[in-house]
Amino acid sequence: MKASSLRRLVLLSLARDWKGAAFSAFGVAIGIGALVFFISLGLGVGRVVQQKVFPVEATLVDVVPPSISVGILGGAKLDQSTVDRLSKLGDVAQVYRKMNVRIPAASRYDGPFFGSHLRMAIEVLAVGVDAGLVRKDVLLGDFSDPGAERPIPAIASTRLLEIYNKTFAPPRNLPQLSPNLVVGFTLPVQFNRTFVGGATSGPVVEAQVQIVGVSERALLAGITIPLEAAIRLNRIGNADAQTFSGVTLVARDPSGVPRIVDRVRGMGLQIDDQERRLAQNAGAAVMITTSAMALLSMLICFLAAVNIAHALFASVRARAREIGIMRAVGAARRDIRSLILAEAGVVGLVGGFAGTIGAVALATGVDRLSASQLPNFPFKPDTFFSHDWRIFAGGVALGVIAALAGAFLPSRHAAAMNPARTVAD
Amino acid sequence: MIHARQLRKAYRDGADEVRVLNGLDLDVRAGEFVAVVGPSGSGKSTLLHVLGGLDASYAGEVEVAGVRLNELNDVALARFRNRQVGFVFQSFHLIASLSALDNVLLPAFFDVEAVAGPRRKRAEDVLARVGLIEKKNRVPAQLSGGERQRTAIARALFAEPKLLLCDEPTGNLDETTGGEVIELFRELHRDGLTILVVTHEDRMSTAAQRVLRLTGGVLRPSGGEGR
Numbered sequence: 063m064k065a066s067s068l069r070r071l072v073l074l075s076l077a078r079d080w081k082g083a084a085f086s087a088f089g090v091a092i093g094i095g096a097l098v099f100f101i102s103l104g105l106g107v108g109r110v111v112q113q114k115v116f117p118v119e120a121t122l123v124d125v126v127p128p129s130i131s132v133g134i135l136g137g138a139k140l141d142q143s144t145v146d147r148l149s150k151l152g153d154v155a156q157v158y159r160k161m162n163v164r165i166p167a168a169s170r171y172d173g174p175f176f177g178s179h180l181r182m183a184i185e186v187l188a189v190g191v192d193a194g195l196v197r198k199d200v201l202l203g204d205f206s207d208p209g210a211e212r213p214i215p216a217i218a219s220t221r222l223l224e225i226y227n228k229t230f231a232p233p234r235n236l237p238q239l240s241p242n243l244v245v246g247f248t249l250p251v252q253f254n255r256t257f258v259g260g261a262t263s264g265p266v267v268e269a270q271v272q273i274v275g276v277s278e279r280a281l282l283a284g285i286t287i288p289l290e291a292a293i294r295l296n297r298i299g300n301a302d303a304q305t306f307s308g309v310t311l312v313a314r315d316p317s318g319v320p321r322i323v324d325r326v327r328g329m330g331l332q333i334d335d336q337e338r339r340l341a342q343n344a345g346a347a348v349m350i351t352t353s354a355m356a357l358l359s360m361l362i363c364f365l366a367a368v369n370i371a372h373a374l375f376a377s378v379r380a381r382a383r384e385i386g387i388m389r390a391v392g393a394a395r396r397d398i399r400s401l402i403l404a405e406a407g408v409v410g411l412v413g414g415f416a417g418t419i420g421a422v423a424l425a426t427g428v429d430r431l432s433a434s435q436l437p438n439f440p441f442k443p444d445t446f447f448s449h450d451w452r453i454f455a456g457g458v459a460l461g462v463i464a465a466l467a468g469a470f471l472p473s474r475h476a477a478a479m480n481p482a483r484t485v486a487d
Numbered sequence: 488m489i490h491a492r493q494l495r496k497a498y499r500d501g502a503d504e505v506r507v508l509n510g511l512d513l514d515v516r517a518g519e520f521v522a523v524v525g526p527s528g529s530g531k532s533t534l535l536h537v538l539g540g541l542d543a544s545y546a547g548e549v550e551v552a553g554v555r556l557n558e559l560n561d562v563a564l565a566r567f568r569n570r571q572v573g574f575v576f577q578s579f580h581l582i583a584s585l586s587a588l589d590n591v592l593l594p595a596f597f598d599v600e601a602v603a604g605p606r607r608k609r610a611e612d613v614l615a616r617v618g619l620i621e622k623k624n625r626v627p628a629q630l631s632g633g634e635r636q637r638t639a640i641a642r643a644l645f646a647e648p649k650l651l652l653c654d655e656p657t658g659n660l661d662e663t664t665g666g667e668v669i670e671l672f673r674e675l676h677r678d679g680l681t682i683l684v685v686t687h688e689d690r691m692s693t694a695a696q697r698v699l700r701l702t703g704g705v706l707r708p709s710g711g712e713g714r
Contacts, residue, residue, distance in 0.1 A: 067596040078584045387580045390541055391642065392569025392597035394562045482542035485580055486532060 063397045072404045079377065083409050086373050089366035090413025090461045091420060097359035098421035098457040104352025105448035108345055114224070114441045116341035117278040120316035121155075124334040125309040125326050138330035140306045151325050153318030154311050158195035161292045162307040163188035165264070165299030166256035169271075171249050176237045185258060186251055186271075187284030188216075190292020195310055199277035201245045207290035213248055213270035216285040220278045221440075228440040241276035248272040254299045264299045279310075308334060363464045366413070370406055370468030378402065378476040385476055386484030395477035402476050406469030407462055414461020418454045425449070488650060488681045489515035489538060494547035495704075496533055507533050508545065509704025515683060517649070520676040522695035523685045524709055529701045531685035532654050538683065539572045539652045540564045552649045569594055573643025577655035579635040581627040581642075587634075588614060588623040591641045598646075613641040617671060633664030640671060651675065653684040657691055669694045 076083045112118065125148065127140045138144060149157040167186040173179070193205040196217045205215050220241070227238050253267040271285060280286040296303035311326075313319045323333055378385070385398055393401075425447040432446065494511040497504050507530030515521050525531050536542035537549060540556050543564060549556040552571045559567060568574075581590045591610040600606065614620045617637040619630075627635050636656060643651055653672070657665035665688075673694055676682055684691060685701075692698045692709075700709040 063597050064599065067598075071596055074584060074589075383580065384582055387582060388593070388597065389565070390539070390568060390574045390580070391594040392565050392646075394565035394597070396562070397565070397597055480542070482533070482536035485536075485541070485574075485576060 063393070063400065068400060068404055071401055072408055075401070075405055076408060082373055082377065083405075086366070086370045086406075086409045086465070087413035087416065089369045090363070090410055090465055091417035093359055093363035093366045093464065094414045094417030094457045094461045095420040095424070096362055096417075097356055097460065098418050098453055099424055100352060100355035100359055101453055102421065102425055102447040102449065104348055104355070105450065105453070106443070106446045108348045108352070109448055110441060110443045110446070111344045111348060112341060114221075114443070116337055116344060117220075118338050118341045121313040121319065123311040123313060123319055123322050123326065124337075125311060126307070126332050126334045127305070128330060128332050140309060140331065141304055144329070144331070145306065145309055147329065148309055148311060148326070151311075151322060153313050153315070153322050155314045156194065156312035158192040158310040158312070159289055159306045160192075160195075160308040160310065161190045161289055161296070161303075161305075163190065163253065163287070163292045164296050164301035165254045166259055166262060167251050167253045168255050168257050169249050169251045176239065176243065176247075178236055180236070183257060185256060187281065188251075188287055188292065188295075189281045189284065189307065190287050190289040191279075191310075192289050196275065196277045196279050196286060199275040199279070201242065202272070202274040205274060205288055207288045207294060210267075210269075210294075213272035214251075214287050214291050215274040216271045216287050217275045217277045217280040218244065218273055218285065219280040219282045220276050221282055222280075223276055225440045228438050228442065232438070244273050245275060246272065253295050262299070267295060267298055363460060367464040367468035370409065370465050371470075371472055374402060374406060374469050374472035375475065378472050378479075381476075382479060382484045385479060386481040389481035390485055399473045399477040402473035403466055403469050406465040406473075410462040410465025411458065413465065414458035417461060418457040421457070422449070422454070488517040488519070488552060489513055489683065490548075490550040491538065492548045494534070494537060494545055494549065496530070496537065496542075496545040506704050508537070508547075511547070511701075511705050513538075513699070513706055515681060517681050518676075518679050520672070520682045520694070520696045521684070522692040522698045523683065523701055523706065524687055524692050524698060525685075525701035527687065530704060531701055534701065535574075535652050535654050535683070535685050538650075539574055540567045541574070565597065569597055570646055571648055572650045572652055573640075573646065573648040575636070575639055575643050575651065575653040575656045577658040579627070579632075579639045579659070581635055581638055583627055586624050586626055587619060587630065587638045587641075590627070590638055591645050593642060594646050610641075610645055613644045614638070616644070617641045631664070632660050633667055636660060636664070636668050637671065640668070644675070649681060651680055651682045653682065653686075655686055655688075656684060657686070657688055662690075665690065 125140070128138060145157055145159055148154065167188055168184065169186050170183045172181045197205060199217060203215050208214065223239060223241065223244065230236070231238060248270050251269050251271045253269060254262050254264050255266045256262065277286070293303045311322055313322055326333060388398065429445045429447065436442065491511060491513040494508045495506070496508040497506045511534065523531050523534065533542065537545050538551060540559070554567055554571065556564065556567065582593065585593070588610055591614055592606065595606045611620060611623065614623050617640055619634060619637055619641065622630060622634065630638065657668050660668060669691060672682055684695065686692055698709040699706040
């Protein structure tokens, strides 16, 4: 049978029982719609978790000194010689050193703040890093230590800015800040000074800290400054200025990360994978929820397939004589099978399209409702959904597959009917 | 045209086996008009279905239009039914949702050629032949009994078959329309078509050249009937 003939017969058949076909398609649409909706939601929320809440780069490995010293030699130190050894590991493309500012720091600010007036006194945490780690996010200057007389360039955390904008600023009537807006803001910081601790040794260093960029690689609850500045400040405060607080290794390829981790551990060092584990845990929670919803949706699709099977069995019984006539005028069993499957395929295609369009419409509605009704919480995305064409195509394809699966047995039943018996008067 | 040898077919009726064809032999020459008569349940329709390739579950050998049906698979049998034979049934067996023209075109849907212009023209020609061209767009419910049977005959003629197999073709028609259909068969026979009709009606059997009686699962010449 030619495809054009099959198409015509299918359309004629569906037009004759369009209500039954529409009901079957509706069942498919509900299942596929739910599936597309929940998968889009799961992937969308997962993307927010991965990209905004716990941004973990697949090629980065954070190395820290061991927290417990074992044996007469103590634990491995993270000094320059260790850094040199790390840089020579295979699979390592770049090494970025980090050193905490190991003296306390505090800031007292009373002045203009982007059109408002800000008065605050806070303890400041700071870490120094090699410029390369944050260079792509630096919007002002070259992120190097300018010396004692000039403002120290600092990078703020993207997530800190988000928390400020969504949680801190609104109740205090402070302005919302974008990364570009915050660049250039300068605040005074006194190093080797604390509001909460006891007395410190060494002189207090009065400095200005100027925000030069916002980065996901910056310290979450503090400022990230050039490594040389951190070393200088530690020296002034008589703190350790030799060993590093951590090293970030950049793997040439994500597949090389496990090998790097093994070798680093072999050197007696530890991996700081707290962020990665948090991201994995959050991702797993999202995935489990999404999978449960997807399973529920698959169940609906299965029920839709069962409904199609029932409807087609009934249709085949009702059309037994018609099928017999077709056999009498030249239809082979495979033609009858193709006809029943094609009818189901069209039902599945229409149901799959309708369900996918419905899911997209519902997702758009949820996003609009979220934008207008939900509070502006941190990391609130513009959309909770991943509008990926592959999900849509998969939804439509699954609709067709569910319908074809439902039609499988009825089509075989129809093809196996004895035409001589069905045309008997 | 038809050579059947030692045809056997049996049904199970509960614990009993009913032999409807019991070593039946049949020879029909090309261009012949043969009627098979017999009581209800004697196996006339079964014989027709076997000869038309609609029923393949039998024992024996059947050759129709030079084709040995025993050797054909389902697809080849379907092609045989599509090209070599035309069926006419007592209850017309038209598809209710299709127009008269589309019903006539139905065999074309299962052919390898597309349902295009020339085939549509052919369908209109056969509809004209049976006098229904004016009603080609009507669905069966809008046609009289005689018109429905003539539509069914047009469908059977569409593929220019070598053999017309008719199962009680006037059984559901009144005397006048039945007579018209019989006259149509005579015309088709005069044009050279081979016709095998199973019937229990005298007027139909008298139109045939030869009448055979099916009893006890075998065919015997029927005396005093036929032209």
